[in-house]
Amino acid sequence: MFKKISSTLFNLLKYIARWAAMVTPVAIAIGSMVALFLWLLNWAIQFRFGHTWLLFLLPLAGVAINLLYKWYGQSAERGNNLIIDEIHQPGAGVPKRMAPLILITTVITHLFGGSAGREGTAVQIGGSLANLFAGWFKLDEADKKTILTAGVAAGFGAVFGTPVTGAIFALEVIAVSRMDYKLLFPCLVAGFVGDITVAAWGIKHTAYHVDIVDTGQVIYGQHLPLSLLLLAKVVAAAIAFGAASMAFAQATHVVKAISLKWIKTTWLIPVIGGLIIIGLTYLLGRPDYLSLGVAAEHPGAVTIVSAFQHDGSFAFSWLWKLIYTAITLGTGFKGGEVTPLFYIGATLGNTLAELMNAPVGLFAALGFIAVFAGATNTPLACTLMGIELFGGHYALLFAVACFIAYLFSGEGGIYSAQRAASNKLHAQKAVKPGYLHRMFNRYKL
Missing domain, CATH: 1.10.3080.10 (Clc chloride channel)
Structure with a gap:
């Protein structure tokens, strides 16, 4: 009995150490790129506030985005859906160019006044960099699915400053009404490391205040x-x-x-x-x-x-x-x-x-x-x-x-x-x- 318990504990510690060591550098890279993205995004928005005429160039900005994806985007055009498909069934892979392309084109969209968000960019940065590391680590399909999901968690947790949410979002968004809890630990590590990395770069998130009222x-x-x-x-x-x-x-x-x-x-x-x-x-x-x-x-x-x-x-x-x-x-x-x-x-x-x-x-x-x-x-x-x-x-x-x-x-x-x-x-x-x-x-x- 003692031998069996020791073996189980050893395997558990080995699992934790392996994924913590593997996910941490991935999440640091993702958090750093998300920090750069948030800094550029804030600059673009503030610059447009001071140069309102940039809105008139929005159609031309749209042409530039279209051509960038036509010439260099290929499958990256599918964005988050490509990453979700790749997690379900690894195959074609997430292109390396996805991260820089979505970062540049999102900043262009906001610089000229397009109404969009930032989560898609962070998730695609996470998926693209995680896929790159998966190739370097020579992971099999099961481990590649894990690290891609952790990449989504790191990107989401980093961009909003919500590491736990990032981990659960990565698990929950893949399939409605089903979560794979085997991926929870790597996603939690990724979410926290991504968030800490953004904070270490000095990027601050918007604070929201809700007055406390008696709900009784x-x-x-x-x-x-x-x-x-x-x-x-x-x-x-x-x-x-x-x-x-x-x-x-x-x-x-x-x-x-x-x-x-x-x-x-x-x-x-x-x-x-x-x-x-x-x-x-x-x-x-x-x-x-x-x-x-x-x-x-x-x-x-x-x-x-x-x-x-x-x-x-x-x-x-x-x-x-x-x-x-x-x-x-x-x-x-x-x-x-x-x-x-x-x-x-x-x-x-x-x-x-x-x-x-x-x-x-x-x-x-x-x-x-x-x-x-x-x-x-x-x-x-x-x-x-x-x-x-x-x-x-x-x-x-x-x-x-x-x-x-x-x-x-x-x-x-x-x-x-x-x-x-x-x-x-x-x-x-x-x-x-x-x-x-x-x-x-x-x-x-």
């Missing part, structure tokens, strides 16, 4: 830890968050599919997309829905940060950000979807809080994570993100909002390569392929 209720002299009325409001808001998730995912896919179907000259697609963004900005008379949406271009601008305050958002700010981002990403500009999802969720939460007489900061935080949860089918990761970003005081409400939004976001998501281990509701019949699914297959979206 007294009924017949007994104090309940959670107000039933507040819970009902959270459930109602979460359903709306799920619907917004589904609308965002479908809008982005539809814009891409329609563009490819009706515009045969591919470099014209981002030109038209850029012109529409310019036209909408001057029609609305506000630049608030351009770029990342975190920093304020002018006093009174609607941003993710302002959405946590009373009067920090307009009633339809979330819808305009959804439209801007769907057009930007759907017409070929580069970046992620997650930060725009944060913006959509936070501003929608602000609007719903005003309508339902609920705490604004709390509902902005709920929307921030729940719309993301619904669009990516990662409710557990997003619940943990709420705790890492906003504290654990509202952990129960974070979970309620994320899982209900996930259930009400439909069977799809923003990642077409994401596989469904089962339907969200087991009693629900399998969804038959519809128009969007046929378009995905036809255009390999």
